[in-house]
Amino acid sequence: MKNAEIIAVGSEMLTPTRVDTNSLWLTDKLNTLGVEVVAKYVIGDDRTRLAETVQQALVSSDFVLISGGLGPTEDDVTRDSVALALGREQTFHAPISDAIEARFRKMNRVMPEINKRQAMVIAGAEILSNDRGTAPGQWLEVNGKVVAILPGPPHELKSMFERECLPRLEKMLPAVAIRILGLRISGMSESELDQTISPIYKQYENPVTTVLAHNGDMQVHFRARCETVEAADALLAEVGAQVDAVLGDRIYSRNGDTLEAVVGQKLMAKGQTLAVAESATGGGLAERITSTPGSSAYFVGGFVTYTRRMKTLFLGVSEELLAQHGAVSRETAQAMAEGAREKTGADWALAITGNAGPTTDGEEAPVGTIYVGLAGPEGTEVNHRVWAANDRARVRAFAGQMALDMLNRKL
Amino acid sequence: MKNAEIIAVGSEMLTPTRVDTNSLWLTDKLNTLGVEVVAKYVIGDDRTRLAETVQQALVSSDFVLISGGLGPTEDDVTRDSVALALGREQTFHAPISDAIEARFRKMNRVMPEINKRQAMVIAGAEILSNDRGTAPGQWLEVNGKVVAILPGPPHELKSMFERECLPRLEKMLPAVAIRILGLRISGMSESELDQTISPIYKQYENPVTTVLAHNGDMQVHFRARCETVEAADALLAEVGAQVDAVLGDRIYSRNGDTLEAVVGQKLMAKGQTLAVAESATGGGLAERITSTPGSSAYFVGGFVTYTRRMKTLFLGVSEELLAQHGAVSRETAQAMAEGAREKTGADWALAITGNAGPTTDGEEAPVGTIYVGLAGPEGTEVNHRVWAANDRARVRAFAGQMALDMLNRKL
Numbered sequence: 164m165k166n167a168e169i170i171a172v173g174s175e176m177l178t179p180t181r182v183d184t185n186s187l188w189l190t191d192k193l194n195t196l197g198v199e200v201v202a203k204y205v206i207g208d209d210r211t212r213l214a215e216t217v218q219q220a221l222v223s224s225d226f227v228l229i230s231g232g233l234g235p236t237e238d239d240v241t242r243d244s245v246a247l248a249l250g251r252e253q254t255f256h257a258p259i260s261d262a263i264e265a266r267f268r269k270m271n272r273v274m275p276e277i278n279k280r281q282a283m284v285i286a287g288a289e290i291l292s293n294d295r296g297t298a299p300g301q302w303l304e305v306n307g308k309v310v311a312i313l314p315g316p317p318h319e320l321k322s323m324f325e326r327e328c329l330p331r332l333e334k335m336l337p338a339v340a341i342r343i344l345g346l347r348i349s350g351m352s353e354s355e356l357d358q359t360i361s362p363i364y365k366q367y368e369n370p371v372t373t374v375l376a377h378n379g380d381m382q383v384h385f386r387a388r389c390e391t392v393e394a395a396d397a398l399l400a401e402v403g404a405q406v407d408a409v410l411g412d413r414i415y416s417r418n419g420d421t422l423e424a425v426v427g428q429k430l431m432a433k434g435q436t437l438a439v440a441e442s443a444t445g446g447g448l449a450e451r452i453t454s455t456p457g458s459s460a461y462f463v464g465g466f467v468t469y470t471r472r473m474k475t476l477f478l479g480v481s482e483e484l485l486a487q488h489g490a491v492s493r494e495t496a497q498a499m500a501e502g503a504r505e506k507t508g509a510d511w512a513l514a515i516t517g518n519a520g521p522t523t524d525g526e527e528a529p530v531g532t533i534y535v536g537l538a539g540p541e542g543t544e545v546n547h548r549v550w551a552a553n554d555r556a557r558v559r560a561f562a563g564q565m566a567l568d569m570l571n572r573k574l
Numbered sequence: 575m576k577n578a579e580i581i582a583v584g585s586e587m588l589t590p591t592r593v594d595t596n597s598l599w600l601t602d603k604l605n606t607l608g609v610e611v612v613a614k615y616v617i618g619d620d621r622t623r624l625a626e627t628v629q630q631a632l633v634s635s636d637f638v639l640i641s642g643g644l645g646p647t648e649d650d651v652t653r654d655s656v657a658l659a660l661g662r663e664q665t666f667h668a669p670i671s672d673a674i675e676a677r678f679r680k681m682n683r684v685m686p687e688i689n690k691r692q693a694m695v696i697a698g699a700e701i702l703s704n705d706r707g708t709a710p711g712q713w714l715e716v717n718g719k720v721v722a723i724l725p726g727p728p729h730e731l732k733s734m735f736e737r738e739c740l741p742r743l744e745k746m747l748p749a750v751a752i753r754i755l756g757l758r759i760s761g762m763s764e765s766e767l768d769q770t771i772s773p774i775y776k777q778y779e780n781p782v783t784t785v786l787a788h789n790g791d792m793q794v795h796f797r798a799r800c801e802t803v804e805a806a807d808a809l810l811a812e813v814g815a816q817v818d819a820v821l822g823d824r825i826y827s828r829n830g831d832t833l834e835a836v837v838g839q840k841l842m843a844k845g846q847t848l849a850v851a852e853s854a855t856g857g858g859l860a861e862r863i864t865s866t867p868g869s870s871a872y873f874v875g876g877f878v879t880y881t882r883r884m885k886t887l888f889l890g891v892s893e894e895l896l897a898q899h900g901a902v903s904r905e906t907a908q909a910m911a912e913g914a915r916e917k918t919g920a921d922w923a924l925a926i927t928g929n930a931g932p933t934t935d936g937e938e939a940p941v942g943t944i945y946v947g948l949a950g951p952e953g954t955e956v957n958h959r960v961w962a963a964n965d966r967a968r969v970r971a972f973a974g975q976m977a978l979d980m981l982n983r984k985l
Contacts, residue, residue, distance in 0.1 A: 445864025
């Protein structure tokens, strides 16, 4: 198995607010080629330091990918540092300079003299064209190993890597078939999920399993790496069947679609419509449903009833019911859902009431309490949960997930 | 100025989905002490490689902070690697082992034999106590330089750093006063903001200026580093006055409060209430307003009217007006705002209608078009913008920002 190391260059990447995301994207691409990333670096604008890092990386690994530091200023040290690391000269390459000049002309600007630095090429390098910016990349083969210099802006780097580096790497690496089975799961906690499926995935080194969890929404990826597509598919089918057997209908998507998109597809297929009534989530459920393009085909709208008066005024929840059971109650959730369904004429209505915290005024339910009502053609159901999370944003996100999960199972 | 390097350890940190966030938090703490971070690394579970990295970092920098790799298994290589790098022995430290054992007993569990590895201490190390987990840290002084070994889980690392490392570092470093002026700005683009204030901040190496932009909401931080608090405050006052002069009322917060929180405070001070009516943002504006704890004191609720029929039914927008001007129009925004104000009885109502994309059906306004209506005690205003961004989530976020900005100026 071949190894790679990734170096991000730039003092701005060493501040408390900047994260190097290029390396995550590159790692995914390299893993798919069967290459493992064994080290990552962020190095400031320091020629000596960067040159040493490149030398060290070349000792341990087969591929060294460098991103950033290709701008026109004195602070952009990548070209100089790699030349220094390899003990090679740089020469001015007129066609690059002309292309940069043409790019400036197209924007009705004159190329500053300083940009000519971007046309300096290290001896022996192949030029990697940049179709999204001025700085070209460079590809250097050194004793069978590779140093690739790529631009820092992610859209420039991604385009260059896919057009220029992938074909070169594929030629150097044994053909390998990578297939991914991606499942999305709802209705259980992350630890429940892991307990349920780990006895399966721990039997396999291949496929590699990744579990991602975010506010009650979970994804499991199985990445199979085989000599042929058929072998990889067979392996995923074998693992997938075992996972299906233990997770059942908690798997809501097998193609990456979100829960709100899956619910939308089912509603469209049935020609049905949906409305919502929200208290604790304050509009977050409607926001999530409408984040899917085309949602106006099945989502008619919603109510954010943040006071008792609005629950009465717009959803017809009676004052007596609110007084008797409280705004955070099974009865209120049911009345909100039925009110929203009736007022909008939608086939389905989801209602959420609860206490997202961070505090409770004493008479209300404890922080983390959520009631979800679902009114539909055959009546109304209410589910109830109390989350320990004392985090307003998380409780709200969990509540939205619970509501969509209820509707999805019903559909 | 002293330098630091930060090493994150663990093969799991070299996957496409994991980001080392400990280094961001540590960078912030180190910068506040006047220490600059000049390199960061992520190294897999490889003793030789990690030992080499530690040695190299110690050549270039004064402080080397290592996070992770302190667990009890063979894959946890940090203790061994640092011992190897420094050429020092490790010895078993019974009190650590006893403390770990007690921790297990408290959870009614027996300490596995393997956890005794966590009680191995490198010769000459001071032990850094862990009040959130089992693995203690270690503090090593080497020829006036420091290697600090910290646990990987962020809550363990943060607690240990603040209790154990900060006091030690403060003793080693010259006293320095750091003061921060943090402004939040709305109503201009990031490039307009930078063009406006860069002639000011470029005159100063101290304070250090950071501009953060996220969907139309911007923050500018000035970090002054002086010998005394008075000098730092005077410097920030000098820079702040110049920034005030050019930005004026586009600065909406000087204490970190969000735009929705500032609007809420102003409403509460006046004893006034707010309602919303949303089409394009689909509940996102209500969600944002209610993300502020205590928002029920001034936010009564909202309508998500995702169809023409709902605009008519719930906001009283006439069918003739919709037919004549379209759902995405100045007239509809005005009627939605006035309808929401009237139906809820709130003092203010914000309405958003527009086309967030990604496509338009031809009869509607172009993608990125947003109208915001604000109905209040003295009448209704409508503002209009078209964003070039062909990104549904961004257009929706910009629209919410624009709406809150309008109300904030009015208040």
